[in-house]
Amino acid sequence: xxxxxxxxxxxxxxxxxxxxxxxxxxxxxxxxxxxxxxxxxxxxxxxxxxxxxxxxxxxxxxxxxxxxxxxxxxxxxxxxxxxxxxxxxxxxxxxxxxxxxxxxxxxxxxxxxxxxxxxxxxxxxxxxxxxxxxxxxxxxxxxxxxxxxxxxxxxxxxxxxxxxxxxxxxxxxxxxxxxxxxxxxxxxxxxxxxxxxxxxxxxxxxxxxxxxxxxxxxxxxxxxxxxxxxxxxxxxxxxxxxxxxxxxxxxxxxxxxxxxxxxxxxxxxxxxxxxxxxxxxxxxxxxxxxxxxxxxxxxxxxxxxxxxxxxxxxxxxxxxxxxxxxxxxxxxxxxxxxxxxxxxxxxxxxxxxxxxxxxxxxxxxxxxxxx
Amino acid sequence: xxxxxxxxxxxxxxxxxxxxxxxxxxxxxxxxxxxxxxxxxxxxxxxxxxxxxxxxxxxxxxxxxxxxxxxxxxxxxxxxxxxxxxxxxxxxxxxxxxxxxxxxxxxxxxxxxxxxxxxxxxxxxxxxxxxxxxxxxxxxxxxxxxxxxxxxxxxxxxxxxxxxxxxxxxxxxxxxxxxxxxxxxxxxxxxxxxxxxxxxxxxxxxxxxxxxxxxxxxxxxxxxxxxxxxxxxxxxxxxxxxxxxxxxxxxxxxxxxxxxxxxxxxx
Numbered sequence: 001x002x003x004x005x006x007x008x009x010x011x012x013x014x015x016x017x018x019x020x021x022x023x024x025x026x027x028x029x030x031x032x033x034x035x036x037x038x039x040x041x042x043x044x045x046x047x048x049x050x051x052x053x054x055x056x057x058x059x060x061x062x063x064x065x066x067x068x069x070x071x072x073x074x075x076x077x078x079x080x081x082x083x084x085x086x087x088x089x090x091x092x093x094x095x096x097x098x099x100x101x102x103x104x105x106x107x108x109x110x111x112x113x114x115x116x117x118x119x120x121x122x123x124x125x126x127x128x129x130x131x132x133x134x135x136x137x138x139x140x141x142x143x144x145x146x147x148x149x150x151x152x153x154x155x156x157x158x159x160x161x162x163x164x165x166x167x168x169x170x171x172x173x174x175x176x177x178x179x180x181x182x183x184x185x186x187x188x189x190x191x192x193x194x195x196x197x198x199x200x201x202x203x204x205x206x207x208x209x210x211x212x213x214x215x216x217x218x219x220x221x222x223x224x225x226x227x228x229x230x231x232x233x234x235x236x237x238x239x240x241x242x243x244x245x246x247x248x249x250x251x252x253x254x255x256x257x258x259x260x261x262x263x264x265x266x267x268x269x270x271x272x273x274x275x276x277x278x279x280x281x282x283x284x285x286x287x288x289x290x291x292x293x294x295x296x297x298x299x300x301x302x303x304x305x306x307x308x309x310x311x312x313x314x315x316x317x318x319x320x321x322x323x324x325x326x327x328x329x330x331x332x333x334x335x336x337x338x339x340x341x342x343x344x345x346x347x348x349x350x351x352x353x354x355x356x357x358x359x360x361x362x363x364x365x366x367x368x369x370x371x
Numbered sequence: 372x373x374x375x376x377x378x379x380x381x382x383x384x385x386x387x388x389x390x391x392x393x394x395x396x397x398x399x400x401x402x403x404x405x406x407x408x409x410x411x412x413x414x415x416x417x418x419x420x421x422x423x424x425x426x427x428x429x430x431x432x433x434x435x436x437x438x439x440x441x442x443x444x445x446x447x448x449x450x451x452x453x454x455x456x457x458x459x460x461x462x463x464x465x466x467x468x469x470x471x472x473x474x475x476x477x478x479x480x481x482x483x484x485x486x487x488x489x490x491x492x493x494x495x496x497x498x499x500x501x502x503x504x505x506x507x508x509x510x511x512x513x514x515x516x517x518x519x520x521x522x523x524x525x526x527x528x529x530x531x532x533x534x535x536x537x538x539x540x541x542x543x544x545x546x547x548x549x550x551x552x553x554x555x556x557x558x559x560x561x562x563x564x565x566x567x568x569x570x571x572x573x574x575x576x577x578x579x580x581x582x583x584x585x586x587x588x589x590x591x592x593x594x595x596x597x598x599x600x601x602x603x604x605x606x607x608x609x610x611x612x613x614x615x616x617x618x619x620x621x622x623x624x625x626x627x628x629x630x631x632x633x634x635x636x637x638x
Contacts, residue, residue: 025546026468026496026545026546027469027546027547029465029466029468029469032498033498033499034497034498034499034500035498060546061506061507061511061546062493062499062503062507065499065503065506065507065510066499066503068506069500069502069506091510092506092510095506095513095519096509096519097505098502098505334527335481336481336482336525336526336527337480337481337482338481339482
């Protein structure tokens with residue numbers, strides 16, 4: 001195989017004669033059209049240059065197109081070539097040209113962008129309400145026909161998003177408890193207020209940190225998995241297959257996920273909070289010498305039990321929000337990889353933001369209770 | 372029919388260079404399941420070779436060995452005289468640009484438009500500027516008989532036939548010498564599959580391609596293949612033209628030939 005090459009000669013009138021040789025084709029691995037084009041550039045500019053393509057062994061579309069772009073996308077009388085190559089050049093010349101790029105600046109573009117963004121959020125909002133409504137309708141249907149309840153999927157979801165999450169929530173909870181306990185012990189010790197470590201850790205963990213920590217972990221772990229699963233089911237037409245069997249996708253796909261996570265989330269809150277408290281107790285034991293026995297005996301006296309109820313209610317709400325947001329984004333996925341990754345990201349981000357929003361709202365609502 | 376190949380390759384190469392793909396003593400096993408045992412096959416320049424056999428006999432596996440996706444347990448697969456798995460990275464990449472593959476489902480990049488799918492291998496070369504790439508993409512679209520206005524569509528918006536055409540355009544983007552097709556007409560209606568076969572034949576002629584394909588569809592086989600390689604009992608038991616299959620005495624081949632004979636007579 002002969003690589004593409006050229007030879008330049010100059011006649012007595014000072015005109016250049018460029019003769020091309022070899023295979024002007026992508027098939028020859030050693031061809032580099034960018035380099036060839038650069039070397040030929042002076043002759044492309046000089047319009048008196050004569051071109052001789054008769055010695056070319058093989059010419060493909062890439063080679064022809066490179067030459068054409070140098071010639072300004074036309075053949076003129078200075079170019080001598082074989083008839084079969086002329087056919088290829090003419091085919092390329094007659095192809096559609098790229099659309100002219102819009103020049104000038106569109107001053108309304110930012111406003112348009114803002115409007116589109118608002119409409120996009122509105123669209124999300126209406127669809128979310130729609131999904132919520134469909135879920136309520138399915139629940140109403142299940143009350144009339146309890147035998148249709150998807151028990152198997154329900155229990156599978158409890159296992160996947162609840163039981164499988166036990167190790168990671170325990171580990172992270174314990175570690176955060178240790179860190180918090182350690183830092184607070186240091187501060188309290190300087191005031192000689194060692195005993196208040198139980199109040200601070202107990203109230204903050206049971207009331208706030210435990211539920212939010214659980215929700216963040218579950219959104220990252222189970223929420224993303226739910227979105228991706230529903231998304232792939234959409235891409236592979238599995239959702240449509242379910243519908244054609246007369247099975248409601250909301251009943252079979254969305255409902256078990258939402259109910260499963262709503263059911264298991266309060267239990268996970270209890271579990272996460274316990275491990276975080278254990279971590280805190282461990283740190284206070286090391287730093288302040290407070291015994292475990294004392295820590296857990298003293299805890300119910302300084303933290304009102306109603307805080308535990310609040311935290312369980314929070315868990316219920318957070319689980320519901322995470323699962324519903326995950327399903328909402330899953331059902332919006334379009335059959336391509338980009339949409340799948342975008343939706344999964346949005347699902348997690350929205351779920352965590354939603355959880356924090358709900359948490360703030362709930363904190364205002366219950367500000368007089370238990371503190 | 373075989374004479375086309377000679378017109379398209381006017382170069383005086385040594386006989387070795389006319390063998391595009393050379394499979395030597397390939398053995399493949401998945402666990403206890405032996406798929407290929409000392410399998411040998413040669414694909415010559417200008418061939419349109421069909422690889423046939425029962426479902427699950429290892430045709431697709433062999434195809435994947437050829438295009439370098441998998442490596443046989445023992446034996447060698449030489450492409451253009453070189454072993455893909457025993458090469459340095461840059462050279463390997465260049466060698467892989469010399470063949471184009473059309474996957475069964477098209478394997479288009481779902482996040483990219485038709486235009487970007489076809490432009491992708493051209494951009495990866497890093498030799499061509501955008502206006503040249505535009506011209507080449509339009510050229511490839513015209514080759515596979517698609518309209519320029521289809522260029523902005525996403526793969527999800529295409530019909531099955533169009534997915535195959537775009538996949539073919541992408542496979543042809545780098546002007547390959549060898550075109551590998553996995554079930555080229557699966558999922559197409561008879562009319563479209565007929566058109567698609569005509570398209571492949573015509574491209575083979577005009578671009579001087581060598582075509583290697585796997586199919587289950589007898590119509591595709593009868594109208595496209597010039598040679599068939601029958602994979603059966605871990606070996607290639609026949610490697611000849613369709614008509615010559617009549618002379619081979621093997622239960623699978625006899626059965627097989629009966630089902631394509633009527634189709635051959637119709638052509």
